[in-house]
Amino acid sequence: MGALVSILLSVGAPILAGILKTKGGKGGAIAGDVIEAVADRLGTDATPQAIEDAYKADPEIFTKTVRTIETDYAAIARAGAEAHLAYIELVKGDRDSADILTRVWRPMNGFLFPVGCLMIVATVSVMLLSRVPVDASVLPLIGIVVPIMTAWAGVVGYYVGQRTKEKTTGAT
Structure with missing residues (x-):
């Protein structure tokens, strides 16, 4: 999995690489989702080796595909963070209410x-x-x-x- 992490970092996908680095617990389930998403979009098997082979076969297509997925995951993370912050503001409003x-x-x-x-x-x-x-x-x-x-x-x-x-x- 280490080679896949370094490939993701090299093509500018730090969120996906970070997810794969921390593959235990809930991160492990998310890491599996990342591998499946990348493999699905590349049309290859959902294994780190198959994804590495896809990168070696066509780095440009791989880079575009992974950056699209990275953007999707970043949008999901941003939406989750915004929802959490909105809830915190709601609770603060309740706490500070007259x-x-x-x-x-x-x-x-x-x-x-x-x-x-x-x-x-x-x-x-x-x-x-x-x-x-x-x-x-x-x-x-x-x-x-x-x-x-x-x-x-x-x-x-x-x-x-x-x-x-x-x-x-x-x-x-």
Whole structure:
């Protein structure tokens, strides 16, 4: 793989070369994608040796092809960075908002919803494990807690779903 990295650097593809240099973990999956993309565009097998052979056969075509792919990967990286920065600005705006509800919405829901769910699971588990009979006086409480938690889950789920959609479409 070292020869392929040096070829990519020599034709001006530092992003692709950097990806291939760090081929462990998630970088390994991306490195495999890079090799497949280069091989696909060159019409060769997806192996470093086949790609090196394609370079030796026609360096000019190889250079043009790799620079196109490099530009594509750079655009993807830029878009990801811009989306991340936009999200950071959104969170900073919430944090610095004059409206108390805007400031506390995320942290309070992030803390209270799991605590509420944990309390319900713990209570039900203790009741089941200790074989405590469910008294009829508990039923109205269950009738209140279940709809409240369901509504809360719906609101949090809707909010998370909308934010996910906004993030994937690039909106802030």
